[in-house]
Amino acid sequence: QKEVEQNSGPLSVPEGAIASLNCTYSDRGSQSFFWYRQYSGKSPELIMSIYSNGDKEDGRFTAQLNKASQYVSLLIRDSQPSDSATYLCAVNDLTNTGNQFYFGTGTSLTVIP
Amino acid sequence: DGGITQSPKYLFRKEGQNVTLSCEQNLNHDAMYWYRQDPGQGLRLIYYSQIVNDFQKGDIAEGYSVSREKKESFPLTVTSAQKNPTAFYLCASSIERRGPLHFGNGTRLTVT
Numbered sequence: 001q002k003e004v005e006q007n008s009g010p011l012s013v014p015e016g017a018i019a020s021l022n023c024t025y026s027d028r029g030s031q032s033f034f035w036y037r038q039y040s041g042k043s044p045e046l047i048m049s050i051y052s053n054g055d056k057e058d059g060r061f062t063a064q065l066n067k068a069s070q071y072v073s074l075l076i077r078d079s080q081p082s083d084s085a086t087y088l089c090a091v092n093d094l095t096n097t098g099n100q101f102y103f104g105t106g107t108s109l110t111v112i113p
Numbered sequence: 114d115g116g117i118t119q120s121p122k123y124l125f126r127k128e129g130q131n132v133t134l135s136c137e138q139n140l141n142h143d144a145m146y147w148y149r150q151d152p153g154q155g156l157r158l159i160y161y162s163q164i165v166n167d168f169q170k171g172d173i174a175e176g177y178s179v180s181r182e183k184k185e186s187f188p189l190t191v192t193s194a195q196k197n198p199t200a201f202y203l204c205a206s207s208i209e210r211r212g213p214l215h216f217g218n219g220t221r222l223t224v225t
Contacts, residue, residue, distance in 0.1 A: 097169050098169060
């Protein structure tokens with residue numbers, strides 16, 4: 001069983017601050033990594049994909065991947081109250097039976113106005 | 114607009130009844146997935162399908178069944194054998210072998 005670990009939180013940050021979310025994974029062979037945002041009662045929404053070591057920036061979001069440490073993180077700059085949600089880390093695993101995705105339990109983020 | 118449509122949004126059933134959740138996509142994605150989410154827990158894979166007429170069990174397939182007769186459709190049946198069927202069910206699809214999942218809006222099933 002592949003494992004994806006996240007701090008459950010809750011994580012609280014003041015508006016305008018940087019929120020840092022972390023994720024570790026167990027399968028060293030994993031190739032693709034994703035961050036999803038899930039508002040209460042809604043389905044997950046993809047916010048970042050990262051495939052190579054290093055940083056990937058998209059607007060206020062930066063994903064960081066370190067395959068040697070089996071670690072992926074998400075930074076949210078200038079946090080807004082609308083960023084308050086649960087953030088899910090997902091890891092992709094290619095097998096001979098297909099493409100599987102494994103999810104962490106999510107980190108709850110609250111941005112305080 | 115392209116997307117994944119799950120219906121109904123809310124579903125109520127009596128214990129002992131089978132129920133089928135609908136999932137349709139017009140994204141031309143080959144792979145489709147069903148996940149279950151319980152409060153405070155991550156997403157758990159029920160079944161997935163990479164191509165028409167083929168599907169694989171996920172981690173929690175017991176008590177569930179699926180079919181993939183068309184590329185666009187991947188319905189999930191929750192049978193009476195499923196011990197704790199009340200949950201939020203999410204259908205998803207993916208076009209690339211390394212690409213992300215795209216989710217439908219989910220069906221919230223309550224069994225009493």
